[in-house]
Amino acid sequence: MKDLFSRSLQTTIIFLVVGGILALALGGYFSSASNQFTGSLVGVQTWISTRVQALQDFFTAPRDIASLRARNAELQAEVSQLQAQVIDLQQRVNETEVLRALVDFSRSNPESTYRAAAVIGRDPSPFLHYVVINRGSNDGIRRGMPVVTNQGLIGRIDAVIADAARVQLITDPASSINVHLQNADAEAVLIGSVTGDVSLDMISQDVSVEPGDLILTSGLGGGYPPDLIIGQVVSIRSLDVELFQQAVVQPSVDFTRLEIVLVITNFRPVDISPLVPTTTP
Amino acid sequence: MRNLIAFPLIALAVILQSAVVSRMTLLSGYADLMLILLSAWALQAQVRSAWHWALVAALMVGYVTRLPWLVTAAGYFVVVFIAQLLQRRIWQAPLLAMFSVTIAGTLLMHLMSYAALVFGGSPIPLGDALGFVTLPSLLLNLLFAIPMYAFMRDLAQWVYPGEEVE
Numbered sequence: 118m119k120d121l122f123s124r125s126l127q128t129t130i131i132f133l134v135v136g137g138i139l140a141l142a143l144g145g146y147f148s149s150a151s152n153q154f155t156g157s158l159v160g161v162q163t164w165i166s167t168r169v170q171a172l173q174d175f176f177t178a179p180r181d182i183a184s185l186r187a188r189n190a191e192l193q194a195e196v197s198q199l200q201a202q203v204i205d206l207q208q209r210v211n212e213t214e215v216l217r218a219l220v221d222f223s224r225s226n227p228e229s230t231y232r233a234a235a236v237i238g239r240d241p242s243p244f245l246h247y248v249v250i251n252r253g254s255n256d257g258i259r260r261g262m263p264v265v266t267n268q269g270l271i272g273r274i275d276a277v278i279a280d281a282a283r284v285q286l287i288t289d290p291a292s293s294i295n296v297h298l299q300n301a302d303a304e305a306v307l308i309g310s311v312t313g314d315v316s317l318d319m320i321s322q323d324v325s326v327e328p329g330d331l332i333l334t335s336g337l338g339g340g341y342p343p344d345l346i347i348g349q350v351v352s353i354r355s356l357d358v359e360l361f362q363q364a365v366v367q368p369s370v371d372f373t374r375l376e377i378v379l380v381i382t383n384f385r386p387v388d389i390s391p392l393v394p395t396t397t398p
Numbered sequence: 399m400r401n402l403i404a405f406p407l408i409a410l411a412v413i414l415q416s417a418v419v420s421r422m423t424l425l426s427g428y429a430d431l432m433l434i435l436l437s438a439w440a441l442q443a444q445v446r447s448a449w450h451w452a453l454v455a456a457l458m459v460g461y462v463t464r465l466p467w468l469v470t471a472a473g474y475f476v477v478v479f480i481a482q483l484l485q486r487r488i489w490q491a492p493l494l495a496m497f498s499v500t501i502a503g504t505l506l507m508h509l510m511s512y513a514a515l516v517f518g519g520s521p522i523p524l525g526d527a528l529g530f531v532t533l534p535s536l537l538l539n540l541l542f543a544i545p546m547y548a549f550m551r552d553l554a555q556w557v558y559p560g561e562e563v564e
Contacts, residue, residue: 237416237417238413238416238417238420238462239416239417239420239421240416240420240462240463240464240465241412241415241416241420241430241432241459241462241463242463242464242465242511243420243423243426243427243428243531243535244465244508244511244512244515244520244522244527244531245463245464245465245515247463247464249416249462275464276464283462283464285464289520290515290520290521290522291515291518291519291520308521310522310526311426311522311523311526311527311530311531312425312426312526312530312531313426373421373423
């Protein structure tokens, strides 16, 4: 009975002591001591954790470098592939823009039928301004058909084989086109040159030509359909001692960047040579 | 038998000339790949087929260009003739010979082209032709001459294996 009492007393005292300590701790009376304790505990844990991490890095780092290198190579390959795709898509976008412009042009000029062709080469001689396109007689292309872009006239078909054709550009030195000056309402002749510049000749002296005047095909001679845009007048050379005025022309087409062109397939040039009078002895 | 390499090689040169080199302009001139190729080939001492190559080149280029075929053919034959002439004279300085053939060949080829076009009715001022076409083309031809000579020298050793070059 005495033992039972002493045990109960002992238990009660322990509970009271522990409860008191808890009450004091919850009341904040042990904060400095607990801070020191937890601080030293965290310090020890940090020291142990750092060493363990260092050891882990030491043993696992070689594997990680190898895997990182492999991953890096994979990513580089993927980047290269994506860059190639970007270039390819950019090229397609450019082509699509050109084709869209050509489609818009053909829709706005429904009186003609067109055949699109890609420029695949140029004449090997620098004296000549000819391009080669990838459409030929198999596609209905015939000699003399005009060739345009959405920006204007570029030339006409000079020679045809089954799957390709050669186009004489309006910048060729042998090219000569009858044109109409829209603002001045006058006729003239557009001629090319070996340097690729084009100029107007045979402008009557009594015609007033201004820079910026629009130049269109006149249709005279039957070589080209009328009203195809060629370019604008840049400057005029007029001398009283000469029969005609001349003018420098800025073509509407950039001939250095020809990629896709349209052949007007429903136009047949008229051969007027039998009508040209010849001198008979 | 290895001389048959002429057909694919010249065809490739025509394609490159038309599709690539013709777009690399200096003023209004550009290099003549075929002329340089024939010059370099004809300058190789062991080569005996330069005339055949010139004929094949003239046929292929004549198929593409608007120039009269006779002008192209005559131009290439003249180039081969000059090259073989110089190869015997200044064989100790092959690059000098290459440059000489390139200069002479370009000037003659352009002179013939110019004459043919002017007689054909194209009004080309001589000053423009010389300043904007011939001289820039000559410069580009000279730039291409050295790598082409090296390539054709290696090709000649492959086509004519085991032949001693003096």
